[in-house]
Amino acid sequence: MSSSDTRYAEQIVATVSQPIVVLTGDLEVEMVNEAFCRAFAVTAEETEKRRLYDLGNGQWNIPELRRLLQEVLSEQEAVHDYRVAHDFEQLGERIMLLNARRMHRPERGDRIVLAINDITESERQRDEIEGRREFGEKLIDSVREGLLILDWDLCVRSANQPFYEQFDVTPEETEGRKIYELGNGQWNIPDLREVLERILPEEWSFDDYEVEHDFEGLGRRTMMLNGRRLDHLDLIILAIRDVTERRKHERRQQVFMAELQHRVKNILNNVRALANQTRRRNDTLDGFFDAFMSRVAALGRAQDLLLKSPEDEVELAKIVRVELEAVGAERGVSYTADGPFLCLSPHNAQALAMAVHELATNAGKYGALKSGGRVAVTWRVERNGGNVHFHWRETGVEIDELTPIRGFGAEIIKRSVPHMLDGTSEFTLHSDGAECRIVFPLPKDD
């Protein structure tokens, strides 16, 4: 080789960033390049002319290296990516891939060229990436929400197990398809398209986007979506949560609160009317107070009955019992109540409770419950479910005069039944006690 060729080669070797060692046939170091010195923190002086295995603290005396140099290279001319792992005293654990070449030079002696590729860092990074990937996969599968991973063209890359379960689909039906094609085109909604195609590219994320739709196999559901666009991986993550039940509950709550408010306002209005009407018919404060409070208490009892029943309907039998017991009557002793199981709507229940309250109050002041007689209450429903026939009969009362019944109570009984129950009421005074017949229709859907 000419000296200019030598210099040419030397410049190349000096520039190369890989550590290079040239060994003689006896494994003595003839030359190391700058990269080698930098990588292994040695100088050319302390390295050249010495046996490879004697360098440093014998750190190159590695079994795999010995095998490479003594066995492999004796059979082959060149070896690529021969793996050597070693714990160097100063550098620590190092993994290296070696390229080795035997140069045949019969006159001047063979040479071995070693190029060292330190892959320690890249191995570590690869492990870390692998670890992160596994972590990501396990995390995605352990999350309870359905997750869809899309590429930037909105094709499904993958989905997690909860997604497949949630929508009752298989990976085959899902992977590789555009999101708009999934199911019955359930995600092919203009608003969602806008979010995925315009907002996500600009904002990189969106939260709490709601979709209400008739999903294939699921029926009408409300789904809430969160989306994230990942820069480094060209992926979009969609988290899908079924909030149908929650929204239903919220709506029910709203309806309930509105109903409640309305009911309260109505009750207050009724109390107001009660006070007004009672005042007109009572001159004294005590007279007013007794009459007023008695009726307000009846209103309260009706509300109790309403609140106790789950479907908001009240049993007629309970209304009768509660009002009679409030004036001190005893079942089987001073009153009987018989009739089929019958539930009334809140409106009808309140109306009937008011009438029964007046009947019971009247019985307590002037009738059977004062004279030690009895009250017999019965009711029946017409066979085709049309009208309810309610019958109140007091006995054991001595009526001196068959005078027509008067007073606010009587007025309530007479007029509230047609007004509120769309029915009729007849109040008759017999010689042994009062009788009242109330007939009213049941709403069609009962």
Next chain:
Amino acid sequence: MTERFLEGRRILVLEDEYLAALDVQQMVEELGGTVVGPAGRLEQARELARAHSLQGAICDVKLNGHTSYPLARELLSTGVPVVFLTGYEANSLEPEFRDVPRVTKPYDTRQMQDLLRAVFRAG
């Protein structure tokens, strides 16, 4: 004594709670008006409206299971002024009826009288 400013006016009352209906009836009568009704049901009220000439109506918005809107619509379209009795906040009324004068239950007597005077006296 309040002025009988409803003298000569026939006012339809629709309210499904008997006691409240009594109250409204008595108020109208004390102000000199004549009550048509009081009706407790929508159909009953519509029949009364068809059978009598009216100068006004006082309607409970929410009846048993439905609203009094159909009656209100009919009356307003024939130029009969309507006052609503409501337990709801104003903005849960249908948009169509947002401008109908109303009192919320339980109402203040004075407030109600002032409203009746304003709505039913003119013309």
